[in-house]
Amino acid sequence: MSITSLSSLTIGTIRQGLLKKDFSAKELAEAALAFAQAENPKTNAYLTFSPERALDAAAKVDAEIAKGSPIGALAGVPLGVKDVIVTKGLRTTCGSRMLEHYIPPYDATAVTRLEEEGAVIIGKLNCDEFAMGSSNENSAFGLVRNPRALDRVPGGSSGGSAAAVAQGTAVVTLGSDTGGSIRQPASFCGVVGVTPTYGRVSRYGLVAFASSLDHIGPFARNVEDCATVLKAMAGRDEQDSTSAFAPIDDYHALMKRSVKGLTLGLPTEYFDGLTSETGTVIEAAVKKLESLGCTIRKISLPHTKYALSCYYIIATAEASSNLARYDGVRYTMRSESASLSDMYRKTRGAGFGAEVKRRIMLGTYVLSAGYYDAYYKKAQQVRTLIARDFSDAFKDVDAILAPVSPFPAFKIGEKVDDPLTMYLSDIYTLTGDLAGVPCMSVPCGTSGDGLPIGLQIFAKHFDEATMFRVAWNYEQAS
Amino acid sequence: MNLTEKDVRKVADLANLNLSDEEVARMSHDLGHILTHVEQLNALDTSKVEPMAQVLFDADETATLREDIPHTTLSNKDALANAQLSGAGYYKVPKVIDRT
Numbered sequence: 033m034s035i036t037s038l039s040s041l042t043i044g045t046i047r048q049g050l051l052k053k054d055f056s057a058k059e060l061a062e063a064a065l066a067f068a069q070a071e072n073p074k075t076n077a078y079l080t081f082s083p084e085r086a087l088d089a090a091a092k093v094d095a096e097i098a099k100g101s102p103i104g105a106l107a108g109v110p111l112g113v114k115d116v117i118v119t120k121g122l123r124t125t126c127g128s129r130m131l132e133h134y135i136p137p138y139d140a141t142a143v144t145r146l147e148e149e150g151a152v153i154i155g156k157l158n159c160d161e162f163a164m165g166s167s168n169e170n171s172a173f174g175l176v177r178n179p180r181a182l183d184r185v186p187g188g189s190s191g192g193s194a195a196a197v198a199q200g201t202a203v204v205t206l207g208s209d210t211g212g213s214i215r216q217p218a219s220f221c222g223v224v225g226v227t228p229t230y231g232r233v234s235r236y237g238l239v240a241f242a243s244s245l246d247h248i249g250p251f252a253r254n255v256e257d258c259a260t261v262l263k264a265m266a267g268r269d270e271q272d273s274t275s276a277f278a279p280i281d282d283y284h285a286l287m288k289r290s291v292k293g294l295t296l297g298l299p300t301e302y303f304d305g306l307t308s309e310t311g312t313v314i315e316a317a318v319k320k321l322e323s324l325g326c327t328i329r330k331i332s333l334p335h336t337k338y339a340l341s342c343y344y345i346i347a348t349a350e351a352s353s354n355l356a357r358y359d360g361v362r363y364t365m366r367s368e369s370a371s372l373s374d375m376y377r378k379t380r381g382a383g384f385g386a387e388v389k390r391r392i393m394l395g396t397y398v399l400s401a402g403y404y405d406a407y408y409k410k411a412q413q414v415r416t417l418i419a420r421d422f423s424d425a426f427k428d429v430d431a432i433l434a435p436v437s438p439f440p441a442f443k444i445g446e447k448v449d450d451p452l453t454m455y456l457s458d459i460y461t462l463t464g465d466l467a468g469v470p471c472m473s474v475p476c477g478t479s480g481d482g483l484p485i486g487l488q489i490f491a492k493h494f495d496e497a498t499m500f501r502v503a504w505n506y507e508q509a510s
Numbered sequence: 511m512n513l514t515e516k517d518v519r520k521v522a523d524l525a526n527l528n529l530s531d532e533e534v535a536r537m538s539h540d541l542g543h544i545l546t547h548v549e550q551l552n553a554l555d556t557s558k559v560e561p562m563a564q565v566l567f568d569a570d571e572t573a574t575l576r577e578d579i580p581h582t583t584l585s586n587k588d589a590l591a592n593a594q595l596s597g598a599g600y601y602k603v604p605k606v607i608d609r610t
Contacts, residue, residue, distance in 0.1 A: 137588040230565040244564050273574045276567055341548035352525060359526065361601050366594035372604045373526070381528025386536075389527060393518070393537055394544060396525040410551050412561030417554070419562060451540055452547060468565030493567065 038067050039200020043109050043257045046203065050097060050108050057093035057108035061086045061152050064110035068154055068201035075177045075199055077192040079115050080123050081155040086110075089152040096150075105264050107150030112202035114193045115156040116163050117248065118237040119143055122153075126239050127161040127171035130383030133364045140237020141272070142206060142248045142265040149264045154202060157192030161385045162355065163208055163241045165189045166216060166457045169448050170387045177444070180222055180484055184441040187217030190251070194221040197251045204261050205251045210241050211343055212436075212461025214249045215473040219436035219486025222475045224503070225251045226258045229494050230468035231276035233262070234269030242350035243274075245343075245465045255474060255504040259283040262496065278494045287500035292325030294502065297429035301336035302460050307439045313477035313485045314435045317506065321433070324505055329429055333421040336463060338414050340455060343462040345398050345411035352395030358383060390451060419467040422490070431502050432490040435460055436473045440483035460488060470496045474503040476510065511545040513538050 049055050065083050072078050093107045118124045118136035125131045139147075147153065160170040168176040168191025176191040178184040179199040186195040190207030194217035197205050207214040209227040218225025226249045233248045240246065250261035263283055269275045298318065303311065322328050360366035360379030367378035384392070398407035425432060437457055447454045464471035470493070473486035487506070491499035518537045522529045529537065586599050595602040 134592055137584055137591060231567065270576055274564070277569055277573060278567065335554075338551060338554065341551050344544060345548060345551075356526070360594065361603055362593055364592050364594060370604055372606050375604050376526040377528040380526055381530075384527075386533075389529070389533065390537065390540055392525050392527060393521050394541055397513075397521045397541065397545075400521065400524060407548070409561050410556060411548075412563060413556035413559040414551055414554060416559050416562040417556070419565075452543055455544075493565075 038064060041203050042254060043106065043203065043260050046108050047103070050093070050103065057090035057097070057152065058087065060108050061090035061110065061154070064152070064201070065154050068196070071199055071201050074182065075179055075186070075195045076174050077158055077176055077195040077199065077201065078112065078155040079125055079127075079158050079173055079192070082119075082122050082153055085122060086152045086154045089147060089150070093150045093152070104148065104150030105260055106146055109151050110154050110203050111146060111151040112155055112157045112193060112196045112205040113143060113153055114159050114190050114205070114207045116159060116208055116239045116241075117143060117206055118239065119153065119156065122156065124156065124239070125173065126163070127159045127173060128383065128385065128388070129172045130358050130365050131363060132172070138237065140248075141234035141269045143237065145265040146261065157190075157196055157205060159192055160189035161388050162239070162351070163189040163210060163213055164351070164387050164391055166212070166454050167442070167447065168192065168217070169444065170385055172385055175444060178221055178441050180482070181441060184443055184483070185220065187220035187441065189213040190217050190225075193251050194218050194223055194225065197221070197223045197253055203252070204257055206248060207251055208238055209247045209249055209465060210245045210347060211465055212458040214247070214251065215436050215461050215471060215486065215488060216458060218251055218473040220441040220484065222484030223251055223253055224255055224258050224472065224474050225249065226262060226472040227464060227470065228262055228266065228496055229276070229470045231274050232266050232278070232470070232494065232496070234272040234275040236269055236271035240354040242347040243354065244350060245347055247465070255287070255500055255507050256284065258472070259287060259500050276494070281497040283497055283500050286497040287504040289501055290325065291321065291502055291505040294430045294498070295327045295329055295428065296321060296502065297329055297331035297425055297432040299331050299333040299336065299425070299432060299434055301333055302434040305438055306435055309479045310435055310437070310439060310485055313479070314487060317476040317487045317510075318433055320509055321502065321506055324509055331425050331429060331432070333425060333463065335414065335417045335421050339418055339462040339466060340459055342411045342414040342418060343466060344394065344455060345407050346415060348391045348395030349399050349408050350395070352392045352399065355388070355392055387451070415466050418463055422463070422467040422469055426492045430491070431498055434488045434490070436486040436488040437461070440479045440481075440485055464490055469493055470499050472499055472503060474507060476506070511542050511549060513542045513545065
């Protein structure tokens with residue numbers, strides 16, 4: 033493996049190259065930084081580069097190799113991190129003017145764990161402001177372009193994370209998913225994106241949007257690399273009381289088992305309203321899995337059509353509370369005023385963009401006196417029904433297959449004027465977050481225009497192993 | 511569902527958020543549109559359904575408790591480093607109580 037083919041490197045080929053001394057971690061880090069910086073004007077995927085941090089991490093890996101010590105699971109691997117995940121001493125903006133100059137005093141647990149395994153952070157990735165959006169057009173620092181079609185959006189909110197992997201400027205990246213923000217951009221950019229079970233990865237250091245729905249997850253160019261990153265960062269963390277104690281399976285051994293004999297569910301509700309191209313591509317992927325020995329069974333997730341309403345009440349309610357902290361006191365930006373309450377109002381009015389304001393307003397409204405039961409409690413009850421749809425379905429099937437999005441990547445500006453139409457691009461991904469089940473997008477073909485289409489796979493709580501098994505076997509066969 | 515500009519201003523006040531006149535008009539339209547959509551939830555009878563506040567998994571009731579061992583936390587200096595204005599170990603804000 034030569035260092036000149038950065039965009040085809042995998043975690044495995046990097047490991048081989050380092051151990052065979054084809055290249056050093058320092059050489060790889062320098063090459064990756066130079067390549068990412070040179071390519072960035074095309075997509076605007078990166079907001080900040082971190083050469084010092086990258087070279088420090090690479091030097092540690094090279095020192096281990098020189099000593100002949102064992103190296104970490106991610107030794108030397110160029111990693112990009114979505115800019116809603118905090119990095120100590122490295123600017124973390126959340127794509128917002130509000131945090132343009134924010135330098136976090138600590139690292140997210142996911143970041144710490146990946147760096148302990150030798151990962152080399154080369155930069156922070158653009159995203160919709162506070163992870164609110166489906167197209168990456170809501171970043172205060174400019175939109176991100178889809179590397180597969182530069183006039184189209186990369187999806188959102190983790191648009192930079194998906195674009196960097198698709199463009200080859202990072203081997204793996206971290207994103208966050210609250211309503212589809214990993215799977216939808218993975219699907220639009222033709223890469224693999226994983227939303228683990230809620231609680232599987234610590235949220236410590238993930239800037240809070242909707243705490244009961246927020247997940248950190250990986251992007252990579254193949255299923256195996258996503259499994260490696262998830263394995264390295266998963267598990268209980270005392271800093272996040274919602275992080276789970278559940279044992280972490282040996283994904284790599286389990287996913288390479290045959291899928292013969294698995295039963296996969298096809299929820300009828302996810303196949304209405306698809307573009308015909310997307311439908312045809314998904315159907316072919318289902319056939320492929322059937323030919324590998326899976327039994328395909330039609331199932332129903334009857335409350336799917338209520339997910340959008342349920343989600344936009346719960347997510348905005350939690351966001352309105354979580355974003356109350358940006359008031360001009362602790363987090364860098366302040367609009368001066370003689371009175372305290374006026375200072376809060378002016379700072380927030382000037383620091384937040386249109387979509388964030390819209391969601392704070394909606395969330396404040398649904399939580400306000402007289403409306404709480406009608407909106408917020410109602411939505412929480414509907415969330416129970418949506419979660420129950422999944423637990424009922426998983427009595428009969430091992431995993432569920434569906435499209436990620438009703439259509440492939442849309443044109444920049446196409447949906448920006450109508451919030452509700454934009455929200456509809458997430459209709460197939462919201463349910464996974466509401467139920468808390470693991471789900472992912474794996475590339476399964478392209479539209480007539482050559483735009484990538486992703487297959488979504490859902491599995492039972494904490495059964496990422498079966499999800500990876502379906503995805504890996506599909507990937508190998510396609 | 512209609513949200514008047516007066517309603518919007520009241521919610522903005524609750525949210526500590528300055529909005530321009532233009533933003534108020536736009537918000538009135540957008541929020542009305544979204545609230546009309548979410549009214550579909552009323553079609554569901556949820557009278558016997560428990561609300562779901564969190565994704566919960568089986569674990570011992572004391573699973574999240576830990577030993578009470580002191581450990582280091584952020585220093586005062588680090589905690590204040592991102593404040594626009596601080597002094598003597600505190601965040602500084604505009605005067606809250608007017609003594610005149």
